Amino acid sequence: xxxxxxxxxxxxxxxxxxxxxxxxxxxxxxxxxxxxxxxxxxxxxxxxxxxxxxxxxxxxxxxxxxxxxxxxxxxxxxxxxxxxxxxxxxxxxxxxxxxxxxxxxxxxxxxxxxxxxxxxxxxxxxxxxxxxxxxxxxxxxxxxxxxxxxxxxxxxxxxxxxxxxxxxxxxxxxxxxxxxxxxxxxxxxxxxxxxxxxxxxxxxxxxxxxxxx
Amino acid sequence: xxxxxxxxxxxxxxxxxxxxxxxxxxxxxxxxxxxxxxxxxxxxxxxxxxxxxxxxxxxxxxxxxxxxxxxxxxxxxxxxxxxxxxxxxxxxxxxxxxxxxxxxxxxxxxxxxxxxxxxxxxxxxxxxxxxxxxxxxxxxxxxxxxxxxxxxxxxxxxxxxxxxxxxxxxxxxxxxxxxxxxxxxxxxxxxxxxxxxxxxxxxxxxxxxxxxxxxxxxxxxxxxxxxxxxxxxxxxxxxxxxxxxxxxxxxxxxxxxxxxxxxxxxxxxxxxxxxxxxxxxxxxxxxxxxxxxxxxxxxxxxxxxxxxxxxxxxxxxxxxxxxxxxxxxxxxxxxxxxxxxxxxxxxxxxxxxxxxxxxxxxxxxxxxxxxxxxxxxxxxxxxxxxxxxxxxxxxxxxxxxxxxxxxxxxxxxxxxxxxxxxxxxxxxxxxxxxxxxxxxxxxxxxxxxxxxxxxxxxxxxxxxx
Numbered sequence: 001x002x003x004x005x006x007x008x009x010x011x012x013x014x015x016x017x018x019x020x021x022x023x024x025x026x027x028x029x030x031x032x033x034x035x036x037x038x039x040x041x042x043x044x045x046x047x048x049x050x051x052x053x054x055x056x057x058x059x060x061x062x063x064x065x066x067x068x069x070x071x072x073x074x075x076x077x078x079x080x081x082x083x084x085x086x087x088x089x090x091x092x093x094x095x096x097x098x099x100x101x102x103x104x105x106x107x108x109x110x111x112x113x114x115x116x117x118x119x120x121x122x123x124x125x126x127x128x129x130x131x132x133x134x135x136x137x138x139x140x141x142x143x144x145x146x147x148x149x150x151x152x153x154x155x156x157x158x159x160x161x162x163x164x165x166x167x168x169x170x171x172x173x174x175x176x177x178x179x180x181x182x183x184x185x186x187x188x189x190x191x192x193x194x195x196x197x198x199x200x201x202x203x204x205x206x207x208x209x210x211x212x213x
Numbered sequence: 214x215x216x217x218x219x220x221x222x223x224x225x226x227x228x229x230x231x232x233x234x235x236x237x238x239x240x241x242x243x244x245x246x247x248x249x250x251x252x253x254x255x256x257x258x259x260x261x262x263x264x265x266x267x268x269x270x271x272x273x274x275x276x277x278x279x280x281x282x283x284x285x286x287x288x289x290x291x292x293x294x295x296x297x298x299x300x301x302x303x304x305x306x307x308x309x310x311x312x313x314x315x316x317x318x319x320x321x322x323x324x325x326x327x328x329x330x331x332x333x334x335x336x337x338x339x340x341x342x343x344x345x346x347x348x349x350x351x352x353x354x355x356x357x358x359x360x361x362x363x364x365x366x367x368x369x370x371x372x373x374x375x376x377x378x379x380x381x382x383x384x385x386x387x388x389x390x391x392x393x394x395x396x397x398x399x400x401x402x403x404x405x406x407x408x409x410x411x412x413x414x415x416x417x418x419x420x421x422x423x424x425x426x427x428x429x430x431x432x433x434x435x436x437x438x439x440x441x442x443x444x445x446x447x448x449x450x451x452x453x454x455x456x457x458x459x460x461x462x463x464x465x466x467x468x469x470x471x472x473x474x475x476x477x478x479x480x481x482x483x484x485x486x487x488x489x490x491x492x493x494x495x496x497x498x499x500x501x502x503x504x505x506x507x508x509x510x511x512x513x514x515x516x517x518x519x520x521x522x523x524x525x526x527x528x529x530x531x532x533x534x535x536x537x538x539x540x541x542x543x544x545x546x547x548x549x550x551x552x553x554x555x556x557x558x559x560x561x562x563x564x565x566x567x568x569x570x571x572x573x574x575x576x577x578x579x580x581x582x583x584x585x586x587x588x589x590x591x592x593x594x595x596x597x598x599x600x601x602x603x604x605x606x607x608x609x610x611x612x613x614x615x616x617x618x619x620x621x622x623x624x625x626x627x628x629x630x631x632x633x634x635x636x637x638x639x640x641x642x643x644x645x646x647x648x649x650x651x652x653x654x655x656x657x658x659x660x661x662x663x664x665x666x667x668x669x670x671x672x673x674x675x676x677x678x
Contacts, residue, residue: 123358
């Protein structure tokens with residue numbers, strides 16, 4: 001079996017660092033309390049019956065929002081928010097990218113939480129959405145601040161790994177590779193993965209199950 | 214220096230270190246299904262990219278396929294559109310596809326190992342979190358999102374960071390009526406739904422050693438429910454016997470050469486682990502979930518703990534201190550990539566044989582693949598289930614996630630052999646899922662309520678040879 005890296009010749013360009021760097025995200029916040037919020041809740045499976053991601057924002061947390069009129073995504077005070085503040089193990093379960101796609105299309109540009117599922121954090125990164133991790137008390141303070149003053153502007157900085165909201169400043173970290181990707185503008189790896197395809201072929205051809213044992 | 218299987222496989226597939234410090238990892242097998250791929254193919258077209266290794270890419274339809282009638286066009290128009298889109302994409306990019314009308318079609322995690330596509334030492338990716346299933350034969354297999362599906366299609370590679378490895382030893386004998394599903398539910402309960410984040414789980418110990426590959430698949434399948442993106446078992450003689458003669462497995466002399474490579478991949482004695490956990494199999498009882506995540510479970514003889522989460526109790530309508538045993542059920546579902554294989558159906562059939570589903574229960578069996586359905590039918594299992602009042606359906610994901618028309622209604626309670634009891638998971642926003650082994654689902658279907666399968670096991674002399 002041999003690779004057919006016909007993609008190679010067609011790579012348009014490396015991402016332009018000037019336009020694709022993601023260092024600072026500023027905007028109002030949206031506090032979403034609760035642990036272990038899975039991607040089935042973020043985007044119910046019946047809305048995966050689609051062949052594009054368009055319009056998914058309309059179904060974000062649909063069942064939770066219907067059962068709870070006071071759900072933060074129903075609350076007009078938080079409409080137009082940019083930073084989502086969540087608790088523990090956010091985005092667990094299904095690997096559906098439809099979940100972060102819905103959030104992105106709803107205007108969310110960064111998420112701050114106590115912890116994330118690995119797949120969700122990676123999927124969000126592929127869309128240019130950093131998932132910052134902060135300690136539970138910092139998350140609690142951020143959520144309280146936003147609930148008290150929904151108009152407060154938060155400033156999340158990927159490079160300095162801080163979230164600033166008025167007089168409140170908290171440390172919020174990212175996995176080093178994701179952080180460097182956002183800062184350098186190389187958070188979408190497709191072109192990098194295609195850049196040196198001869199090396200890919202060399203590794204593949206060396207694998208016993210490809211060379212026929 | 215001794216190494217784990219994870220590190221050996223990772224190193225063999227590492228292309229280079231990317232500027233971010235991530236590894237460019239070659240993906241040996243890419244599995245594709247209809248739900249998470251259409252947008253990825255569109256992205257390829259948008260950027261003028263092609264599929265780098267179409268011969269290492271295989272597709273099937275599983276999530277939205279109807280399980281009642283396979284007649285095309287499907288009555289469900291969206292199912293038809295998604296199936297057609299996958300057919301068109303696979304044709305355009307030269308990828309093998311098993312459509313619903315082919316004998317090979319089935320849940321991607323059931324057919325991969327059954328066809329011998331899944332082999333020890335491979336890296337395997339699929340736009341589906343239950344890809345961890347394939348670790349049962351000693352592969353490093355994990356779920357990815359659609360943008361990553363695009364990357365694998367375009368380059369056969371992913372940008373990733375290595376995982377830590379936690380060794381989970383399960384030692385001792387499982388009692389009759391206790392299954393692989395109970396083992397993994399117990400592991401998740403012990404380590405938590407987030408405990409595995411950042412880890413690959415390496416399962417071992419005498420209990421795992423004695424398990425069949427199908428049982429190991431059940432265990433590895435739910436690694437992700439414990440937060441671990443990958444889970445695996447070191448390849449051994451059971452693995453090699455399972456693979457021999459399978460369609461895509463190496464044949465003849467190549468098989469023997471493959472076995473000698475596969476043997477060397479197993480974790481070395483003294484390999485370093487980032488963490489170790491030991492579980493005594495003799496303490497595991499039939500296990501059932503009471504909450505809204507797979508870590509919220511109890512043994513059948515146990516009461517819901519005092520520390521139980523309020524939100525979960527309110528959603529499920531349970532109270533602290535009561536047992537799940539005796540809970541009236543509305544639906545019984547046997548199937549899914551966790552427990553939709555032949556041995557699962559055989560074990561469930563043992564329980565229902567000669568009994569009938571309680572009158573108020575809707576019960577269905579959804580084989581994991583067309584091949585599983587054929588094998589089960591050859592053994593007469595469909596007749597056993599039908600005689601007992603179960604519906605015998607076509608292969609697919611079905612009521613595990615309710616993407617086709619098999620869904621819970623309202624607040625129905627479902628005894629389910631699937632993998633997730635999330636709010637709304639089985640298609641009704643207020644539907645309630647109780648996860649358990651297929652044998653426990655069979656017992657619940659007959660009793661009309663959650664029951665202890667140990668009290669319903671046929672006496673040894675009644676067990677068919």
